[in-house]
Amino acid sequence: MxxxxxxxxxxxxxxxxxxxxxxxxxxxxxxxxxxxxxxxxxxxxxxxxxxxxxxxxxxxxxxxxxxxxxxxxxxxxxxxxxxxxxxxxxxxxxxxxxxxxxxxxxxxxxxxxxxxxxxxxxxxxxxxxxxxxPPIATDGPYLGNVRFEEFSGARAEIAWSFRLAEDSESALAGYLERGRVWVARDGDGSVLGHAQAAATGDGSVWEILNTAVAQPFRGSGIGRRLIEQVVDAAATAGVRRVEVATATADIGNLRFYQRCGFRMTRVVADVFTPEAGYRDGLEVDGVPVRDQVWFTRVL
The missing domain is CATH 3.10.180.10 (2,3-Dihydroxybiphenyl 1,2-Dioxygenase, domain 1)
Known part of the structure; x- marks a missing residue:
């Protein structure tokens, strides 16, 4: 966010x-x-x-x-x-x-x-x-020299990437170690972005908890490829659908998830509050960050 x-x-x-x-x-x-x-x-x-x-x-x-x-x-x-x-x-x-x-x-x-x-x-x-x-190529098995892999290291090492999409430290602490994480790395091994997903309920649904791409590489296709890493792993695990939530104020995210094949399912009011660890007056492009919208992609 x-x-x-x-x-x-x-x-x-x-x-x-x-x-x-x-x-x-x-x-x-x-x-x-x-x-x-x-x-x-x-x-x-x-x-x-x-x-x-x-x-x-x-x-x-x-x-x-x-x-x-x-x-x-x-x-x-x-x-x-x-x-x-x-x-x-x-x-x-x-x-x-x-x-x-x-x-x-x-x-x-x-x-x-x-x-x-x-x-x-x-x-x-x-x-x-x-x-x-130059723009990163979008053809072939990799985006240019970017490779995608599941992350097995200490998540504290890439917490900076999680913070690109999470404004509440208390919320991040509550889910940082949950589920699985995939990362995109450039030629020297530096992390350019990540996606995190965890099973919910009986395991038939995965939720994408956090995903972000470093600013210089946004719009290159890395974010979409990270989402596909999650979707492919979920399908392999027999998961029926993947869900993700974002702020209703974040127009870029609303557009991004629909382009990735997700459909809007519900809105939850007053999620991003000071009581949940979010700064009072938080905005995205001048729009107050208050409510949360959920998306679902059926596999």
């Missing part, structure tokens, strides 16, 4: 902006707008001697600001690990063609992690690296 309760209590963000000084303001702004293809949100000039451009990454929820103070020259030299990383949903060939058409040469990132992902990079006019990560 979002961040963990401890994290959301510490900071509630509506947007985030990375600001960087440059003495090549117009050149850098043109690079990010016309070469990289970012959407320019707005520009400003001579605000207390500051001028700048703000771009969406990809929208206003995350922003890149290029700023220049009149008659000042930035003293910091970019480090090879200073990089803006852009995860592409599609259009890798189009991006590479646009870079080539503008005479921008690709460079190889120093960090082998990006090379393993098949990423490519360029330098902006100030020498800061921009890394483009």
């Amino acid at each position: 979002g961040v963990s309760e401890s994290e959301s209590a510490a900071v509630a963000l509506s947007a985030a902006r990375f600001a960087r000084a440059t003495d090549r303001l117009l050149e850098c702004a043109g690079f990010y707008r016309e070469v990289v293809g970012l959407s320019q949100l707005f520009a400003f000039a001579d605000h207390a001697e500051y001028s700048g451009f703000v771009f969406g990454l990809p929208d206003a929820s995350a922003q890149l600001e290029l700023v220049r103070l009149e008659d000042e020259t930035p003293t910091r030299v970019p480090d090879p690990e200073d990089a803006l990383v852009l995860y592409l949903r599609e259009g890798e060939s189009g991006v590479r063609k646009r870079l080539a058409d503008h005479g921008v040469s690709e460079v190889v990132p120093d960090n082998p992690y990006w090379v393993a992902l098949g990423a490519f990079a360029v330098l902006d006019p100030d020498g800061w690296m921009v890394i483009f990560v």
